[in-house]
Amino acid sequence: MSNIRDVAREAGVSVATVSRALSDPDKVSQTSLNKVHTAINKVGYRPNMLARSFRSAKSYTVVVLVPDITNPFFAQVIRSIEDRAQQKGYAVLLGDTRGMIEREKEYVRRVETRLADGVIQLRPDDAIKHHEMPTGVVCVNACGCESTRGPRVRIDNRGAARAVVDYLISLGHRRIGVMSGLKDNPHTTDRLAGYLESLENAGIKYDKSLLAEGDFTIWSGLNSAKQFCAMQDKPTAIFCMNDEMAIGAIQTFKQHGLRVPEDISITGFDDISYARYCDPSLTTVTQPAEEIGKLAMDMLLRLIEGEELAQEENVLPAEFVIRKSTAVPHRD
Amino acid sequence: MSNIRDVAREAGVSVATVSRALSDPDKVSQTSLNKVHTAINKVGYRPNMLARSFRSAKSYTVVVLVPDITNPFFAQVIRSIEDRAQQKGYAVLLGDTRGMIEREKEYVRRVETRLADGVIQLRPDDAIKHHEMPTGVVCVNACGCESTRGPRVRIDNRGAARAVVDYLISLGHRRIGVMSGLKDNPHTTDRLAGYLESLENAGIKYDKSLLAEGDFTIWSGLNSAKQFCAMQDKPTAIFCMNDEMAIGAIQTFKQHGLRVPEDISITGFDDISYARYCDPSLTTVTQPAEEIGKLAMDMLLRLIEGEELAQEENVLPAEFVIRKSTAVPHRD
DNA sequence: CTGAAAGCGCTTACAG
C-alpha cells in the first residue's frame, strides 16, 4: 500500500504539500494540486485515516448504546442517527448492550480510549447514569425521560400517557388496566404518572390489581395479559406502555375468546410499523423517531465541538393516533 | 490526558515496559507489573487505542452493510454479528446503505482507508459485487444466494421455497400466487426458481398473471395483494417471499372481505418475531439468523487474518414452520 | 526481563 511519501515522490512535491492538497486545497497552487492528483491516481493512494485520526486525535465515530437493536423503534432512531452522522462525516458504532452493564461500560471505554468521540444512549435507564460517565466522555440521552440528567431529547411521556388514558375514559371506560415496563425503568415511571393523573382527574380510584408488569417485549405482553384474563372483574381497557406488549396482549386475549376492541380495548405506545398492521390496528402514541435521532446527533456534535449546551433538554411532540383497537366498553 | 510516558515516569520504568505490561504481560516481571499498575491508577491512564490501532495497522472494526436496519430479520443478524465481534474484540460499524450505492461505496472506502478491517454484506444484491471490491478489502456475504460470488453464508433459498409450495400443493392448492421481491434481486430469483420447480414437479402450469412484484416491505405487500383481489379467478394461496409482504397482504385480503386461511392461504419467509403474532399466525420459513451472523463474522475474521477460505460457501439449514395462515382450499 | 531508539503515516507550526 502506498503512502503519502510515495505520492510526494511521484508528484515531485513535499509530503506537506500532498497533505495540504488533500485536507486544505486552498493553501495549494493549482499546479501542485494537479501534480498531486495525477500522482495519487498513478500510485493508487488511499490516505490512512487511522493515521489521520490518530494525529488529529479525533475518531469521527460515535457510539450508540441501545438495549436491543431488534426493537423496531430503536432501529428507526438509529437509522436516523446514522443518516445525520453520515452527513456530518461521522460513523456510528453499534453498541447493543443487551441490557448488560459490562457491555455498556466496554463501549463507553471506547470513547475513553479515543476510539469514539461521544455516545448517544437510547434508553433512559441504561446502566450508566449521566453523572457517572467518566470525565471527558460526552453523552446525550435520546428517548429520555423526566428524571434523566444531562443533555437529552425526549417526548412528554407523562402527557402522552395522560392523553391515552383520558381518551379511554372519554369512551366510558372506568376500569382501566395498565401494562407497564419494569418497575425501575424511567419510562414506566413517567407513563405511570400520566396514567395516575388521568385517573385522578376523572375521580377514578387507582386499583393496584390492575397493574401488570412486563418488560417491553411481545413475550411479556403475552404473559401479563393472562393475569387480566384470570380476573373475575376484568378491566374493559388496557393501557400498554409499548406496542410490542400490546401486540402480545391482543394475541392472548383473542386466544381466551375476548374480542378486541368489543370486549376489551387495547392501546400501545411508540407506533412501530407493525402497529398499523396488526388486527385490530393499534391505537397508540407516535414517537417522532426520525426527529429524536437527528436532534440527538446534532446535540452530540455540538458537545464534541466543546460547546456547552444551554438548552440541555429538547422535548419533542408526540402524536396520539386512534385506530381500531379501542371502542366504547361493552355492557353485558 | 496522561499518556504512556507519564505512566513510565511515575512507575520509574521505561515506556517499553509499560507497553509490554499492557499488551504482553508475560514478558514483564511481577515487580514491574505492580509498579506499572499502581502508576496507571495513580495518573488515571487510558491507553490511546487510536495510536495503538494506527501503530499496529488494525482497526479492530468491521462494517456491516445493510439495506435497512429497520428490517427485523437484518436486525437479528446484526445483533448476532455484534455479539461475536465483541467476543473477539472487534467493534461493528453500522452501514445502513438505504439501498444507495454511493453510501455503500463510502462505507467500503472506510476499509480502504484502514478505518475498518473488513465488511459483511447482508444482502446479496448490494450494489458492489464481490469481484468489484477494491483489492485488499475482505468481504463476506451473509444471507447470500446461489448467484453470489466470494465467501458467503446462506440458506438454501430455492429448496426452502420448494418446500413451501410443495406443502401448499399437498393441501390441494393448484392456483398458487407468488409475491416476489424486485425482479433483479437474487433472493427473488432463487425463491422463484423453487416455486417453479415445485409447480413443475406437480404438473401445474405456471400462470404469469399469478406473479405480483413487491419490494419486501409491508407497504408493497399491501399493494401487491390488491392485484390479486381484483382478479376474477383468484388464487387460493399466495407464496410471499418474505414475512413483511405477507403481513401486508393479509391486511389487504381482510379488508376485501377474504378470510385467511379459509378463502386464501398465505405463507411468508424469514420468520420475523411478528410472524408468530399476526392474525392468523404465519406459516413461514425460519432463517437461522443467529447462526448466519455468527458464521459470517467468523469467516470474516479468518479472512482478516489472511486465511484463504477453502470452504467458501456455508449453506445453513432453514426450517419450514406451519402455523395458522394456511389451510386446504375452500370450494364454493 | 529491560531500555534506548526507530518508526508507523500523517499534520502543522515555522521559516522562507
Next chain:
DNA sequence: CTGAAAGCGCTTACAG
C-alpha cells in the same frame, strides 16, 4: 505557496 522538521502515542526489533 512551499518544504524541512518535529511530533502525535504507541509498538517492537535490537542489544544488553
